[in-house]
Amino acid sequence: MKKIILSIIILFSIISYASSHIEHYKMYDYLEYELFRNNKSIGFHKYRFDRKEDNLIVKSEVEFNISKLGVNLYEYSAESDEVYKNNDFFKFSSKTNQNKKQKFVNIDVDPIDNELLINGSSFQGKTSKEHIVGTWWNHEIINAKAQISAISGRIIEQNVTFIGKEQITIGGKTYNTLHFNFKSSDLSLPDNKKLNTDIWYEEGTYLWVKAAFDKRGFWEYRLKTYK
Secondary structure (H helix, E strand, O other): HHHHHHHHHHHHHHHHHHHOOOHHHHHHEEEEEEEOOOEEEOOOEEEEEEEEEOEEEEOOOEEEEEEOEEEEEEEEEEEEEEEOOOOEEEEEEEEEEEOEEEEEEEEOOOOOOOOEEEOOOEEEEEEOOOOEOOOOOHHHHOOOOOOOOOOOOOOEEEEEEEEEEEEEEEOOOEEEEEEEEEOOOOOOOOHHHHHHHHEEEEEEOEEEEEEEEEEEOOEEEEEEEEO
């Protein structure tokens, strides 16, 4: 019982802190993650934080390839811009080459009703501004009832579970982290569409440290460097 009560207290403190807007990330200019599949390094994911007056532009670049015996079996690359004005979401755009299949998403805020306008390769329409683009660096995603695919605009309703506090070591550095699991709330989805991802944020700073999921192999994002 004490353990359950402690978990509830920790979760409420996380929710309160996560509502403090993205200005918390003013300390970061660059994040880089190394991508692994079945414990083999296959690529990278980089974020650059550009600031001008009250605007924040988060530029993302990801690239990886899966090969066997020197032959490329799967190639993936994507670039995106995520824009905030006065700490509020303003717009998002991305282009993705998923093994030679082109995907995209453009998101704007409707000035009339303040909802999000999505034009993506998998979804076109409106959704609540409370939904968050699933780029993971922003820890406010733990409070969202749904995330928006940064690849295609698909809306993914989610259940978020706080697993607990964990110490993890990456690149010789130990982090005190908060471990969350994200799962699709719609159980009728086919397995290849279901969300089931574990995310670790550093306690206190909420720096995204690690992600892991199992889908045709075990995948991990591990923090490589930041400044």
